[in-house]
Amino acid sequence: MRIVLVSLLLLLSTALTGYTVLSYDNFQPDPDSTALVVCTGLLWLLFALSLLALRGVKGRAIVVLVLAGSVVLGGAALVGPPNTSTDSARYAWDGIVQNAGISPYAYPPTDERLDSLRPDWLFPEPVINKRGDAVCRGERIQRARTDQTDELFCSALNRTNVPTIYPPASEIFFAGVRAVTGPTPQYWPLQLAGLLLSVGTTVMLLVGMKRRGIDLRHAALWAWCPLVATEAVNNSHVDMLGVVFTLAAAFLVSSGKQWRGGIMLGVAIATKLIPVIAAPAMLRRRGWKVIIASVVTFALLYVPYVLATGIGVLGYLPGYLTEEGYQDGSRFALISLFAPGSAAIWVAGALLAIIALLVFLKTDPDAPWVGQLVMIGSTLLILSPRYPWYALLLLPFIALSGRWEWLMVPLALSLRLLEPSLAVTQASMALAVIVIVAVSLRRAGPGATGRLLRQPGRLIARVRDRASRPVQRS
Template sequence: MRIVVTSVLLALSAVATALSVAVLPFYGYEKGRVEPLVWATLGLWVLFALSLVSLRRVSTKSSVVLVLVGSLAIGAAAMFGPPNTSTDSARYAWDGIVQNAGISPYSYVPSDPALRELRTDWLFPAPVDGECVGERIMSVDEPGTGDLVCTAINRATVPTIYPPTSEIVFAGVRLLTGPAPEYWPMQLLGLLTSLGVTVLLLGSLRKAGKDPRWAAIWGWCPLVATEGVTNSHIDIVSALLLLVATLLVASGRRWAGGVALGASIATKLIPVIGAPALLGRRPGTVIVASVVTFFALYLPYVIANGPEVLGYLPGYLTEEGYESGTRFIMLSLVAPGSASLVLAALLVAATGVIVWWRTDPADPWIGQLVMIGVTLLVVTPRYPWYALLLIPMIAMTGRWEWLAVPLALTERLLIPSVDLARLTVSVAIVFIIVMSIRRAGWVIITPRQPRKHAEVVPRM
């Protein structure tokens, strides 16, 4: 009966996931109106929570099967429609197409007329009556000519922002599929990567003597399905590489772990926050291996483009408000403007030092959890897919309360209200602190002892 209940909940999650991407329109928030996708996402998280609770009563052997089947079913359901909150995977496809034509993705912006022959109909549809139409289609002026260009690529007038590991992945995917397929190639990569992480977690948890059920925290998580598969964010690859790096270092293979860490950082840069927990008292091996790998991956692009390999990164950071500090929604309450940037840097750096000093690289999981989780709470990004780095660490520690972080960031994406985002992040912080205190067994208030009644001796 327990297996049946869990299976039904997983089936409902898969169906709800498929419907959310196949039926609901591309997300576009309108003030004063709650989007259907908000309710759908809330429903997915409720089903996720119920599934995890139900799994606790299933035998270990059966739970492993359920984790794998559920991960496959929910991930496959996430491929039932095109991206629904982001158009980033259109840029991924374009960068891959350009590279396979022998051109560096850092050399030209997508709207440049020099690349007209590479334009595909699904990435650059023709205007209709002089206008660009379609849910994911934007209009830009072609540089030099001023002609109208309709495109599915966001920021089509600036160079790519993605580091070399990402670019290698983009080129590899398009080398296999060609330029014609639309969004499903990257979605399939996301599904395969998600399943790979699930399998790694199951094996690693069992090997460490921990409960393999915790792998469901990743395999069934709505964020993994929606942002890792449906929207195909390359962060899922960096999450896999960081997990591999952590597993390798924990097993004593520090050189190999450093290589995997360098490849992860060269995917999205953000995984650099995973380094402190892996360094230990002999950090040289991991640092050298990761730095050499990072620069080796960048080298071909640096030879071709020089400093242009930075792409739109500086402009992106300014556009997102990280340079001015306006993006830090929690810190700006006490340190407005650029002061919040300084405070954020100090908090992240202090957390990194503490994690490095206190973490044993042979058991780095709590250190990874704290480093990544605290950084996300300090930086409070608009994009919940950054939290894909955190979820494997939650699974490896069983500290499920940290799921409040990706849930809060998801709310911030879907409902762009700073006040509401501050509330949800505050609730997440309080919840994590309370649960951490409870796990540590600390007693805040000494419980009142019951009054002892004097023994009554019966009279003879």
């Protein structure tokens, strides 16, 4: 009966995922954000119920259900084009440009030197309306102006007047996908690649958990999470590639294979930079090997692009950070409540440094996932990005550690995207912090709160004790 119940819940989730992809998107003139929020909430509710029902399942049925759910939920996300992000359009374009022998960092998409490469589905021609004005048609199509002639430029890409922002491992991935499919297919090639990567991650988790004696049910925390189907498959974010290499790095380093783990980490960082926050938990045992291997790998991946483009390989990264509000501190949703303006940058930096040091000192090198969970989750709470797909990196470590309470982070970030209100964001992220702290203290057992509160006093007492000791003179 438990197996039947889990199967029914997964079928409901699959149907709702497909319905949401086909029925709602954020590109309509007046998008129905309320309906999208409701559907997303229902998907998370079904996800929670499925996890609860799975607790009663035993034996091989666990692996079958986890894998089947990963495949069918991801497959449902393939039924329509991306519904909340235009990033995969840029991925496709970068791949097309590279396969023509041009560096993606060399020119912005509006540059007339790239005219011959543009497929119609990414760059439709402007049309003349009844008033004789040139307009862009299509719900995914954005308006821009060419730099050379200031003419109307219609494109499915965002930020068409600036070069790409993505690091080299991502660019190699984009070129690889388009080398197989060519420029004509629209969104499905990257969506299919996202499905293969997400299911591959499920398999990697199941194998790694079995070898380490971790409850295989926990793999469902990744495999069935609505965020995976939405952001890894439907919106096909390249963060999924970074997840694969970061998880591989964690497994390798925890098995004593620091050089190989460092290579995997270097590729992960060269995918999206963000995976660097998974590093502190992997440095406790012979961390210098991990650092050297990752830095060398990262640098080698950049070499061909630096030779082709020079300093242009930075792309739009500096402008992106400014655009997102990290330069003036306005993006830090929770910290800005007590440290407004540029002070938020210093507070965020100090908090991240302290957490990284604690993670480095306290993480078990044989099981670094709890440390990675704390480092990645805390970073997302502190930086509070607008984009929920950044939380894809957190999910495998929620699964490995079994700390379900950290699912509040991707849930809060999903709400931030669908309901972009600062008050809603602050409330949802504050609730996430409360739930995580409360459940973590409960996990720690009776007296954990008292021990936590006594830690500062003990530290001060040690400092005073050392200061009061007589100075030894030779």
